[in-house]
Amino acid sequence: MTSPDPDGQLADQLLRFTRRVHRIQKRHLEQSALGITPAQSRLLRTLAHFSAPPRMADLATRLEVVPRAVTSLVDGLEAHDQVRRVPDPDNRRVIRIELTEDGRKTLRALRDSRRAAAREILAPLTIEQRADFSGLLDRLIDGAPRPDC
Numbered sequence: 001m002t003s004p005d006p007d008g009q010l011a012d013q014l015l016r017f018t019r020r021v022h023r024i025q026k027r028h029l030e031q032s033a034l035g036i037t038p039a040q041s042r043l044l045r046t047l048a049h050f051s052a053p054p055r056m057a058d059l060a061t062r063l064e065v066v067p068r069a070v071t072s073l074v075d076g077l078e079a080h081d082q083v084r085r086v087p088d089p090d091n092r093r094v095i096r097i098e099l100t101e102d103g104r105k106t107l108r109a110l111r112d113s114r115r116a117a118a119r120e121i122l123a124p125l126t127i128e129q130r131a132d133f134s135g136l137l138d139r140l141i142d143g144a145p146r147p148d149c
Contacts, residue, residue, distance in 0.1 A: 032110070055094055
């Protein structure tokens with residue numbers, strides 16, 4: 001007879017929940033008709049967090065992908081006028097990536113889409129449960145040790 005494995009059960013639940021989140025977010029992204037893939041969406045959101053246009057290598061590092069993957073994403077976004085390559089003002093050999101006005105509009109629409117997905121995902125929870133869940137997620141994201149450890 002095997003003993004219960006609560007951590008195994010939690011791992012399975014977390015995996016199923018993560019898949020559900022991705023599925024719902026992808027559906028909302030498709031319904032937004034922006035023509036943006038989830039990976040392109042992530043690149044746009046990441047790009048918006050830089051204070052100045054980053055280099056491709058900076059994006060690759062932040063996204064934790066190989067530089068070639070960033071090149072492909074930027075190529076697709078550039079073809080749809082979401083981003084543009086601009087020369088570095090201090091080093092003409094360096095190319096930086098910046099959002100276009102269309103890219104900023106797309107980001108706003110993406111935020112709306114993500115919020116709609118979050119509302120759907122969190123619909124079964126009460127306001128109090130959402131606050132508790134948020135606190136638990138912060139703890140998991142930050143990796144803070146439990147006080148009783």
